[in-house]
Amino acid sequence: MGAAPSSPTKTEKDPCKRIRKELHRLWVDPPAFCRPGASPVTDLLHWEAVIDGPEDSPYAGGTFPVDVEFTSDHPVKPPNITFKTKVYHPNINSEGQMVLDIFKENWSPAMTIEKLLLSMVSVLFHPMLDHPVNSTIARLYTTDVELYEKKARAWTRRYASTPVISYYPQKGDENWDDYCDAIAHHNAELEKEERRREAERLRRAAAAASSACHKVRGNGLKLLWKRTVTFLQSRS
Secondary structure (H helix, E strand, O other), X not given: OXXXXXXXXXXXXXXXXXXXXXXXXXXXXXOOOEEEOOOOOOEOOEEEEEEEOOOOOOOOOOEEEEEEEOOOXXXXXXXXXXXXXXXXXXXXXXXXXXXXXXXXXXXXXXXXXXXXXXXXXXXXHOOOXXXXXXXXXXXXXXXXXXXXXXXXXXXXXXXXXXXXXXXXXXXXXXXXXXXXXXXXXXXXXXXXXXXXXXXXXXHHHHHHOOHHHHHHHHHHHHHHHHHHHXXXXXXX
16 A cells, blocks of 8 residues: 555646656756657647667667656656667567656655656666566576577567657747647646645544555655666766
């Protein structure tokens, strides 16, 4: 049983504002091994990023575009991030989803796209074998890592060798702003009432949650982020 999610803050009540800010950060100061996708952003709730395979890994030299889809109540719910190419990895399923607890029970509204992408890069380099989504690949990793890396490199050459040129907005390229305004105008009153009821429900649930559940959830998230920071420090 995970801890109850926190109530949405004032910033979280304006998902378009937050998503726009995170998109701007991806354009201006992208995280390590990550960058914008090839297509212009015309839908604020659906855009693309690119993960470049980390050096000294079987994914080095690979270009991995990912779809980033947000819900209309982001960040109350996590975004859906999907690899658009096949990836040979124990934590990535056949549909291109990296199955991690931070996308499910350990999701936190404080988690940004930057941190999510960095966590994905870290797991790409160092698989999490305690909860693999592909047990066959995980077993090969633990019994014959050289063969695992050989297969991963082969998949990288076959499916992720096409270069991707990142798209950066040009002067006057503001279609995504118009889309955001349209969503806000259409849903403002309805979402206001729905969020009021949801916030009240979450406050009651949080008050009833045990401190042990909070500790488990916090430690799980801290462990993954600690791994991510260690990985980035080793790459600097």
